[in-house]
Amino acid sequence: MKRYTMNMTLAVAALTLTAGTISAQTMKAEIPFAFRVGKQVMQPGAYHVNILPSSSGAQIVRLANRDAKQSVLLVPSARFDVPRAWTSEARPKLRFACSEGPCTLNSMWMGEGSALQFHSQRGKNGEPRIAEITLRPERAAD
Numbered sequence: 001m002k003r004y005t006m007n008m009t010l011a012v013a014a015l016t017l018t019a020g021t022i023s024a025q026t027m028k029a030e031i032p033f034a035f036r037v038g039k040q041v042m043q044p045g046a047y048h049v050n051i052l053p054s055s056s057g058a059q060i061v062r063l064a065n066r067d068a069k070q071s072v073l074l075v076p077s078a079r080f081d082v083p084r085a086w087t088s089e090a091r092p093k094l095r096f097a098c099s100e101g102p103c104t105l106n107s108m109w110m111g112e113g114s115a116l117q118f119h120s121q122r123g124k125n126g127e128p129r130i131a132e133i134t135l136r137p138e139r140a141a142d
Contacts, residue, residue: 026050027110027135029094035103037063037072037118049094049135051110061108061116074105076116082109092135103131110135 027049035042045065052060052073064071086093092111096103097120104120 025110026138027092028138029133029135031094031133033096033103033131035096035105036101037074037105040072041102042070042072043068048138049108049110059116063105074118077119078117079114080107080117082115086115089134094133094135096131096133098129098131106130108135 029047029049030045031042031047032044034044042063042065045067048062048064048066050062052062054060059076061074061076062071063074086109090111093109094105095107097106098104105118106120107115107117109115
């Protein structure tokens with residue numbers, strides 16, 4: 001019985017790792033403007049975006065600009081239904097809120113499941129302008 005329990009535990013662990021690896025697809029985005037993530041200002045450039053699996057079940061998003069050697073980890077503040085415009089295009093998106101200063105990463109959708117929202121500050125002059133960047137799957141040569 002102990003052997004059976006151990007084998008089942010190992011099988012579940014292997015499936016969990018495999019599922020985490022499959023869902024951790026890396027996407028790429030060309031962001032042509034500086035933007036803010038929390039208190040950090042990220043420079044324009046090519047960014048690699050992926051969701052890292054965590055043992056707690058929370059999703060952690062990693063944005064990395066390899067050329068600038070700059071990366072940041074984000075924990076979404078909420079999930080929301082994907083806007084119809086995004087699902088009709090069937091293209092993953094990053095959405096930025098732009099007002100005074102650099103734009104702020106506001107939300108993202110990786111092409112399946114719910115969209116993720118990040119904490120962002122509102123500008124003093126009302127509703128911000130919205131900028132959307134389309135994500136694309138990263139090729140092995142990127």
